[in-house]
Structure formats: structure tokens, C-alpha cells
Amino acid sequence: METMAFLQTSWFVIIGILLTGYAILDGFDLGTGALLPFLARDDDEKLMVFNSIWPFWDGNEVWLITGGAVLFAAFPHAYATVFSGFYLAFMFILFALIFRAVSIEFWYYDEKRRGLWSAAFVVGSLLPSLLFGVALGNVIVGIPLAESMEFTGNFFTLLRPYPLALGLLGLSAILMQGVTFITMKTDGAVQKRARELFGKIWAIFAAALALSFIATIIYMPESLASPYVWISATVVIAAWLLCRRFASTGKMGASFAMSSLSFAGLWGIVGVTHFPNLVKATGDAALSITIYNASSGEKTLTVMLWIALIGMPIVILYTAFVYRVFRGKVMTAK
Amino acid sequence: MDVVLLSRIQFAVAAGFHFIFPPLTFGITLVILVLETLYLKSDQEIFKTISSFLIKILGLIFVLGVATGIVLEFSFGTNWSQYSRFVGDIFGAPLAAEGILAFFLESVFLGLLLFGRNRVSRKFYWFSAFLVFFGALLSGFWIIIANSWMQTPAGYAIEGGRAVLTDFYAAVFNPSTVIRFLHTMLAGWITGSLFLAGLAAWYLLNRRHEAISKILMKISLTIFIFSALAQFVSGHSSSVQVAKTQPEKMAAFEALWNTMEGAPLSLFGIPIESEQKTYLEVSVPKLLSLLIYSDPDARVLGLNEFKPDERPPVFLPYLSYHVMIALGALFALLAAVGAVMLVRGTAYTARWFLVALIAAIPLPHLANQFGWIAAEVGRQPWVVYRVLKTADAVSVVVPAWQVLFSLIMFSLIYMLLFVVFIMILLKIVKKGPGATSEGY
Numbered sequence: 057m058e059t060m061a062f063l064q065t066s067w068f069v070i071i072g073i074l075l076t077g078y079a080i081l082d083g084f085d086l087g088t089g090a091l092l093p094f095l096a097r098d099d100d101e102k103l104m105v106f107n108s109i110w111p112f113w114d115g116n117e118v119w120l121i122t123g124g125a126v127l128f129a130a131f132p133h134a135y136a137t138v139f140s141g142f143y144l145a146f147m148f149i150l151f152a153l154i155f156r157a158v159s160i161e162f163w164y165y166d167e168k169r170r171g172l173w174s175a176a177f178v179v180g181s182l183l184p185s186l187l188f189g190v191a192l193g194n195v196i197v198g199i200p201l202a203e204s205m206e207f208t209g210n211f212f213t214l215l216r217p218y219p220l221a222l223g224l225l226g227l228s229a230i231l232m233q234g235v236t237f238i239t240m241k242t243d244g245a246v247q248k249r250a251r252e253l254f255g256k257i258w259a260i261f262a263a264a265l266a267l268s269f270i271a272t273i274i275y276m277p278e279s280l281a282s283p284y285v286w287i288s289a290t291v292v293i294a295a296w297l298l299c300r301r302f303a304s305t306g307k308m309g310a311s312f313a314m315s316s317l318s319f320a321g322l323w324g325i326v327g328v329t330h331f332p333n334l335v336k337a338t339g340d341a342a343l344s345i346t347i348y349n350a351s352s353g354e355k356t357l358t359v360m361l362w363i364a365l366i367g368m369p370i371v372i373l374y375t376a377f378v379y380r381v382f383r384g385k386v387m388t389a390k
Numbered sequence: 391m392d393v394v395l396l397s398r399i400q401f402a403v404a405a406g407f408h409f410i411f412p413p414l415t416f417g418i419t420l421v422i423l424v425l426e427t428l429y430l431k432s433d434q435e436i437f438k439t440i441s442s443f444l445i446k447i448l449g450l451i452f453v454l455g456v457a458t459g460i461v462l463e464f465s466f467g468t469n470w471s472q473y474s475r476f477v478g479d480i481f482g483a484p485l486a487a488e489g490i491l492a493f494f495l496e497s498v499f500l501g502l503l504l505f506g507r508n509r510v511s512r513k514f515y516w517f518s519a520f521l522v523f524f525g526a527l528l529s530g531f532w533i534i535i536a537n538s539w540m541q542t543p544a545g546y547a548i549e550g551g552r553a554v555l556t557d558f559y560a561a562v563f564n565p566s567t568v569i570r571f572l573h574t575m576l577a578g579w580i581t582g583s584l585f586l587a588g589l590a591a592w593y594l595l596n597r598r599h600e601a602i603s604k605i606l607m608k609i610s611l612t613i614f615i616f617s618a619l620a621q622f623v624s625g626h627s628s629s630v631q632v633a634k635t636q637p638e639k640m641a642a643f644e645a646l647w648n649t650m651e652g653a654p655l656s657l658f659g660i661p662i663e664s665e666q667k668t669y670l671e672v673s674v675p676k677l678l679s680l681l682i683y684s685d686p687d688a689r690v691l692g693l694n695e696f697k698p699d700e701r702p703p704v705f706l707p708y709l710s711y712h713v714m715i716a717l718g719a720l721f722a723l724l725a726a727v728g729a730v731m732l733v734r735g736t737a738y739t740a741r742w743f744l745v746a747l748i749a750a751i752p753l754p755h756l757a758n759q760f761g762w763i764a765a766e767v768g769r770q771p772w773v774v775y776r777v778l779k780t781a782d783a784v785s786v787v788v789p790a791w792q793v794l795f796s797l798i799m800f801s802l803i804y805m806l807l808f809v810v811f812i813m814i815l816l817k818i819v820k821k822g823p824g825a826t827s828e829g830y
Binding site: 110111112114115117118120121122124125126127128129130131132133135136137138139140141143144146147150151153154155157158160161162165166204205206207208352353355356359360363364367368371374375378381382 | 449450452453454456457458459460461463464466467468469471472474475477478479480481482483485486487488489490491493494495497498499500501502504505506509510549554555556557558785786787788792795796799803807810813814817818
């Protein structure tokens with residue numbers, strides 16, 4: 057493989073890893089946020105739920121920030137097209153993420169308006185969880201693009217059946233992350249409710265998976281030809297089945313790991329069907345934004361590859377270390 | 391309204407509001423590191439008590455920094471897509487490096503700092519405090535690299551209508567990076583240390599937590615004194631660098647309409663661009679030439695040297711630059727007075743001094759904001775100096791009404807956040823050190 061293609065492919069993989077890391081890690085705190093009303097009844101229980109994600113969510117969100125920056129650095133055209141094209145949708149995601157970021161802290165200290173801040177936390181978690189999948193569904197199934205690589209559709213272009221199906225799938229995967237994480241980290245009434253929720257979410261995930269599968273048959277049947285899709289899909293389904301099995305025997309760490317693996321498998325499907333596209337164009341495939349026509353120059357890709365190859369393993373190492381420090385059940389009391 | 395103007399206002403709002411928080415972080419993490427070092431060495435509980443209290447405040451500030459920082463991270467794509475296409479090679483790289491090498495470090499270990507004191511060894515906890523401080527510093531470094539490249543681009547070539555990286559080292563250490571990094575870091579240390587000195591002053595005035603406040607005052611004031619005095623030197627070299635690398639910016643800062651030998655330093659005035667005249671000007675003859683070139687008769691380029699459509703606006707850069715310098719001078723004065731008071735031991739008791747410190751808390755923020763306005767508006771009409779104009783950088787597919795909508799939303803949300811932030815900050819401060827901490 058020539059150097060440039062190697063670099064471009066490497067960066068496709070790295071971005072995939074960053075997005076998968078984001079989905080798994082921020083997935084559990086987003087999912088926790090979206091499920092808060094079902095998990096906690098009073099302030100003590102809410103505090104328990106908040107405490108279980110409080111030390112982590114900052115670091116988790118950095119996966120998104122870094123993913124965005126890496127997309128900017130490696131494939132500036134894709135970054136420019138998607139973020140300007142989906143302007144309003146991303147603004148709503150940003151408003152939501154702003155509120156979500158501050159709401160735990162605000163809830164804790166601003167006792168008079170706890171209702172407002174926990175609502176902000178719930179909506180702020182729910183909206184991005186849904187919209188990320190919708191955005192991803194759009195770039196996978198294709199959006200109208202001009203020769204200048206600019207998006208030519210409008211806000212409603214984004215709300216087509218296929219992207220909506222992927223939005224639901226993303227949301228349900230995030231809910232699975234949340235519910236398995238909370239079952240693992242809590243005890244008492246909160247854990248009991250999480251256990252009851254798990255069965256429902258597990259079924260919703262299956263339904264969303266089936267829906268996305270049908271949508272794929274209808275809208276992009278060609279993607280089902282690749283054997284890698286079926287391998288990834290097997291991983292997703294096996295992990296999904298094991299997730300329930302571990303949950304029923306009380307092995308919540310393993311159950312959470314299986315939920316994460318199943319999410320990673322979904323990203324695997326996206327990666328193998330989408331490669332080498334970054335943003336598919338509807339109609340004329342020549343207009344698609346790919347890793348070949350959207351990337352930065354060789355120098356940038358090379359220097360950044362070194363930074364990523366040295367930096368990311370270190371990040372993963374100390375992140376794992378800090379998670380280990382905070383292992384075990386969260387404390388109930390203040 | 392014009393989409394370029396709207397996007398500029400939105401970026402100014404987003405960056406300006408965001409920049410309330412990182413400078414505080416730079417200063418507070420330094421004080422925390424000092425306290426943790428003292429605690430590790432001396433084993434006295436009081437250092438731990440103060441540090442834990444500051445970490446709680448840092449947690450609140452950091453959350454707002456993250457919330458507002460995400461907006462900036464994506465705003466290049468949402469609002470400046472032409473810019474992103476043009477400079478992604480070079481501008482995206484430091485942002486990505488910031489994430490991988492710095493922001494992860496800062497965020498992950500802040501979690502440990504906030505909740506993990508009883509879960510790791512004391513040495514490791516100290517090390518976490520160091521990593522949070524270092525991560526913040528490194529994060530600032532990469533961001534300043536990105537911005538400095540817009541001021542003094544280097545290490546690139548234009549290929550196929552895009553800036554392509556040719557020399558990473560030259561792009562990173564472009565002519566203004568190091569000077570601007572030092573200037574910004576010192577500004578952060580001034581902001582954070584004065585905030586904490588003011589906080590200590592407030593407790594001392596109210597006769598609360600006196601032992602704690604004396605220690606906090608001593609550490610913060612010392613950092614403030616050194617930073618404020620060093621900033622005088624750094625500010626000077628920053629101005630000299632601007633004069634040499636972006637002469638039209640300096641001409642705007644000084645409202646120097648025409649090239650002159652022995653140019654004066656303008657102290658006060660009301661520059662009117664349409665008339666190319668400065669009203670009510672008070673200036674020191676030949677001082678500008680002397681300061682820039684160490685030669686009172688040196689030639690300094692005026693705005694007349696530059697094409698009318700390549701000249702920066704004058705009024706706003708002039709105003710912000712001068713207010714920033716006036717505030718810098720005030721900080722140096724306060725630092726000198728503070729040094730005397732500290733040596734004499736009256737810094738903890740003199741009412742007027744304590745009141746002055748409290749009143750000074752917002753001033754570094756003003757200086758920071760004006761400094762950025764001077765730097766960024768002074769670079770106009772370019773987004774990348776002499777390479778790409780701001781008007782050619784904006785997103786082409788985003789209609790003006792959408793930017794107007796998001797601008798209104800951000801403004802409302804940020805106002806709300808600011809009010810709640812201040813409210814909670816006051817609440818934490820009123821409660822004081824020693825209150826039980828949340829979580830684990």
C-alpha cells in the first residue's frame with residue numbers, strides 16, 4: 057500500500073477507535089442520565105446515581121472532543137461538511153451538552169432548583185444520545201452533496217427513516233450501557249430498579265437492532281454483501297445474549313463489558329460497511345467524501361500518527377488506572 | 391444580517407465566555423500544587439483542608455470550562471467551514487494534540503483529585519495534582535500554538551487552495567507562539583492567584599478561617615506578585631513581537647496613522663477611523679520607536695502603508711490594548727504594594743488592602759478579555775494573517791437566521807450559566823473550607 061493510502065486508512069481506524077471509545081465510555085454516563093427518572097426517586101438516590109458517574113464523565117467527554125479535533129486534523133473536508141451541513145442539529149446537541157456538563161454540579165449546590173437541573177441532566181443526556189445516531193445514519197446512508205463537497209439538503213433531509221432507525225439503535229445501545237453500569241455501581245433500591253429496567257432495555261435494543269437491519273435491507277442492501285458485516289453482527293448478537301446471561305447471574309462487571317462489546321461491534325459494522333467513505337453522497341457516488349479526497353497532507357497525517365500512537369496508549373493506560381481506583385460500589389451517603 | 395458578522399459575534403461570545411474559566415484554572419491548579427507539596431512535605435492537616443476546598447472550587451470552574459470549550463471545538467466546523475477546509479492540515483493538528491496529550495490528562499486526573507483522596511497513596515495524590523496542573527498548562531500551550539499560527543503563520547505551503555503543513559516544528563514554534571504562551575500563562579496565574587488572594591482577603595475581613603486565610607493569602611499573593619511583575623516584561627516583549635511581525639496591528643494599537651521616524655507612544659486618545667485622526671491625544675514623543683527598536687528615531691510603520699482593505703479597524707484594538715496595559719500597570723502597582731505589605735506582615739490585617747484585593751478580583755478578567763479582543767480584532771481583516779480573509783472563512787451553507795438563532799441561544803444560556811455559577815461560587819465560599827465533600 058502506498059504511504060498516503062496507509063496513512064489515510066490508519067486515520068480512519070483511529071477515528072473509529074475514538075468514536076467507539078466515546079460511545080462506550082460516555083455512553084454509560086449518557087445512558088445513566090437518560091434513565092435517571094426511572095432509577096432514582098429522591099435526592100439521596102439521585103446523588104447515588106450522580107456519584108457513580110461523577111469522577112468519570114469529564115474524562116469520557118474528552119473522547120468526543122478529541123474525536124472532533126482528530127476529524128478536523130485528519131479529514132478537514134469531512135469535518136467542515138458535516139458540522140456546517142448539520143448546523144442546527146449540532147447546535148441542539150451543543151446546547152444539550154452544555155446543560156448536561158454543568159447540571160450535576162449545579163444540582164448538587166443549587167438546592168432550590170434541583171428539579172430544573174435534574175431535568176436539564178436528563179434532556180441533556182437524552183437528546184445527544186438520540187441525535188448522534190441520527191447524524192451517523194445520515195453520513196452512512198448518504199446526504200446530498202455538491203461538487204464543492206458542501207451539503208445541499210436541509211434540516212428535514214436529516215430526519216429520514218434510515219437515520220432515525222440508527223438514532224434509535226444508538227439510543228438503545230447507550231441505555232444498555234447506562235443500565236448495566238448503574239447495576240454494577242449501585243446497590244439497594246436504585247440497583248433493584250436498574251435490574252428491572254434491564255430486561256426492558258435489553259428487549260428494546262433487540263427491537264432497534266431488528267429495525268436497523270430491516271432499514272439496511274431497504275436502503276442499503278449492498279452493504280450486507282461483506283462478510284465482515286456478518287462477523288461484526290455475530291459479535292453484537294453474541295455479546296447482547298451474554299450481557300443478559302451475566303446480568304441474570306449477578307456478574308455485573310461482565311454484563312457491562314458485554315454491553316460495551318456489543319456497542320463496539322456496532323461500530324465495527326459501521327466501519328466495515330462505510331470504509332473508505334466518510335460522508336456518502338446520495339445519487340452520484342463520485343461526490344462522496346472519502347478518506348482519499350478529504351484528508352490532510354502526508355506531513356500532518358504522519359506527525360499526528362506519531363502523536364496518536366504514543367499518546368493514546370498512555371491515555372488508555374491511565375484512564376484504566378483511574379477506573380480501577382474507583383472500582384466497586386459507590387458510596388450512598390454524602 | 392450578514393452571516394460573517396453574526397458568526398464573528400458568535401465566536402467572540404463563545405470564546406470570550408469560555409475564557410473566563412481556563413485562566414482561573416491555570417492559577418488555581420498552581421496554588422493547589424503548592425499546597426499539596428506543602429502537605430506532602432510537612433504533613434500538616436491545614437494544607438490539606440485548604441487544598442480540598444480549592445479543588446472543590448476548581449471542580450465547578452472546570453465544568454464550565456468544559457461545557458463552553460466543546461462549543462469552540464466544533465465551531466470551526468459549524469461556523470467556519472471554509473476556514474476548516476483551508477487550514478485543517480495545520481490548525482486541526484494542535485487541537486487534536488491538545489486532546490490526546492493534554493486534555494485527557496487534565497480531565498481524568500481531576501476526577502481523581504475531586505474524589506480519590508482516600509483511594510490513592512499521598513504521593514500519588516500529589517502526583518495527580520501535578521498532572522492536573524501540567525495538563526492545564528499543556529492544554530493552553532497547544533491552543534496558543536493554534537491561535538499563534540493564525541497570527542504569524544509558518545511552516546506551511548499553499549497547495550491546491552489549501553494550506554499544507556511542510557514543517558511541523560516551524561508551525562508549532564511559529565514566531566509568536568512562545569511569547570504569547572508565556573503572556574497567556576502569566577495572565578492565568580494573575581487571574582487565579584488574585585482571585586484566591588481576594589477570597590482570603592474576604593475571610594480575613596470577616597474574621598473567618600483566619601489561619602487558613604493567612605496561608606492562602608501568603609501563597610496566592612506571592613504568586614500574584616511574581617506573575618504581575620513578570621507580566622510587565624512579557625507584555626513588553628509581546629508588543630515588540632507584534633510590532634515586528636504584524637506591523638499594521640501595532641499601528642492600530644497605537645493609532646499610528648502615518649509612518650514616522652521617532653514615533654510617539656500614545657497614552658490616551660479617541661481614534662476616529664473615518665478621519666484618520668486621534669482626538670484628545672496624550673502621547674510621549676519617540677517612546678514607541680524606543681520601546682520597539684531601542685532607538686528613539688527608528689521608523690515605525692503607520693496604517694497608511696497598508697491597502698485600505700487590508701487595514702485592521704483602529705478604535706476597538708486601540709481601546710482594548712490600552713485598557714489591558716493600564717490594568718497591567720495597576721497589577722504591577724498592586725504587586726509592589728503587596729510585596730511590601732507581605733514583608734511587613736500587614737497584608738493580613740490592613741483593611742484597605744484587603745478591600746482592594748477583593749475589588750481587584752474581576753480586573754484580570756477584564757484585562758484577559760481586552761487582550762484577546764486586541765489580538766483578534768487587530769488581526770482583521772485576516773483570519774490567518776495575510777493568508778486567508780475572515781470573510782472567506784465562513785460556512786457557506788449555513789443561512790444567517792440559523793446563526794442568529796444559535797447566537798441568541800448561546801447568549802441566553804451563557805447568561806444563565808454565569809448567574810448560577812456566581813451564585814454557587816458565593817455559596818461555596820460562604821460555607822468555607824472544611825465542609826464535607828461530595829462523592830466517594
